[in-house]
Amino acid sequence: MDKKTLFGNIQRKASFLCVGLDTDLAKIPSHLLKEADPIFAFNREIIDKTADFAVAYKPNIAFYEALGPKGWESLQKTLEYIPKDIFTIADAKRGDIGNTSKLYAKAFFEQMDFDSITVAPYMGKDSVSPFLEFKDKWVILLALTSNEGSKDFQVLGTEGGKPLFQQVLEKSQQWGTDDNLMYVVGATRGEKIAEVRKYAPDHFFLVPGVGAQGGSLEEVAKYGMNKSCGLLVNSSRGIIYASEDKDFGDRARVEAEKLQQEMAKLLEQYC
Numbered sequence: 656m657d658k659k660t661l662f663g664n665i666q667r668k669a670s671f672l673c674v675g676l677d678t679d680l681a682k683i684p685s686h687l688l689k690e691a692d693p694i695f696a697f698n699r700e701i702i703d704k705t706a707d708f709a710v711a712y713k714p715n716i717a718f719y720e721a722l723g724p725k726g727w728e729s730l731q732k733t734l735e736y737i738p739k740d741i742f743t744i745a746d747a748k749r750g751d752i753g754n755t756s757k758l759y760a761k762a763f764f765e766q767m768d769f770d771s772i773t774v775a776p777y778m779g780k781d782s783v784s785p786f787l788e789f790k791d792k793w794v795i796l797l798a799l800t801s802n803e804g805s806k807d808f809q810v811l812g813t814e815g816g817k818p819l820f821q822q823v824l825e826k827s828q829q830w831g832t833d834d835n836l837m838y839v840v841g842a843t844r845g846e847k848i849a850e851v852r853k854y855a856p857d858h859f860f861l862v863p864g865v866g867a868q869g870g871s872l873e874e875v876a877k878y879g880m881n882k883s884c885g886l887l888v889n890s891s892r893g894i895i896y897a898s899e900d901k902d903f904g905d906r907a908r909v910e911a912e913k914l915q916q917e918m919a920k921l922l923e924q925y926c
């Protein structure tokens with residue numbers, strides 16, 4: 656999917672919502688555990704109930720690979736079930752020396768047909784470029800993450816005096832374009848999002864951290880939105896575990912719609 660199509664979907668749905676599929680056997684309603692594939696049964700219901708409001712789905716790969724071969728099977732079925740006009744993100748946070756990155760890219764872009772993958776930038780150009788060589792696929796590079804530990808390295812000054820996240824943003828724009836490269840920027844970063852936007856004015860940001868992590872959607876839009884929206888805001892637990900009972904799909908729909916309604920207003924205001 657190209658950037659123009661993604662923005663078209665955002666306008667059509669008046670939404671920049673990404674629903675995170677962090678599906679955990681220990682948290683899904685117990686009646687689903689009788690199903691042959693409880694993870695897929697849960698995801699199918701979540702997708703059915705939230706697809707009207709979502710422009711992206713983001714399965715976090717850890718939740719699937721932790722279950723071994725069965726988890727990979729549930730992931731593949733989930734990916735195939737997601738409507739084709741909805742952007743898909745493999746939140747895998749990969750990246751290694753070039754020949755290994757190439758195989759990670761083949762796994763997520765060829766064996767599975769994800770639109771994008773999250774990648775850690777810290778091994779540099781040769782670790783990121785193999786992902787960018789795939790036509791019509793996206794790399795989503797970690798820039799300024801939502802967790803407490805982001806302060807350990809990402810905001811520290813480098814030799815040239817620039818914080819590491821700024822170096823990542825500036826350097827990586829020599830490797831890809833705003834039509835195949837996005838950045839992860841945490842919703843918990845508040846005004847810092849404006850600083851990130853300054854260094855990457857045209858790129859999309861994947862923004863986790865609203866909902867369970869307490870980030871503010873209003874602040875994200877105020878500081879991060881650009882003329883093509885430029886934002887995919889993720890909520891995982893806040894939507895998919897709104898209820899741990901049989902009504903989980905309906906409750907997920909309510910939470911997704913609430914976010915979409917707020918997003919519609921923010922698009923009017925800032926885009």
Ligand SMILES: O=c1ccn([C@@H]2O[C@H](COP(=O)(O)O)[C@@H](O)[C@H]2O)c(=O)[nH]1
Nearest residue numbers: 715800801802841863867868890891892
């Ligand atoms: O900086 C980051 C990068 C990735 N994540 C991932 O996003 C979701 C957030 O889940 P919530 O339940 O909405 O908090 C999860 O998969 C994280 O691994 C992030 O939170 N921050």
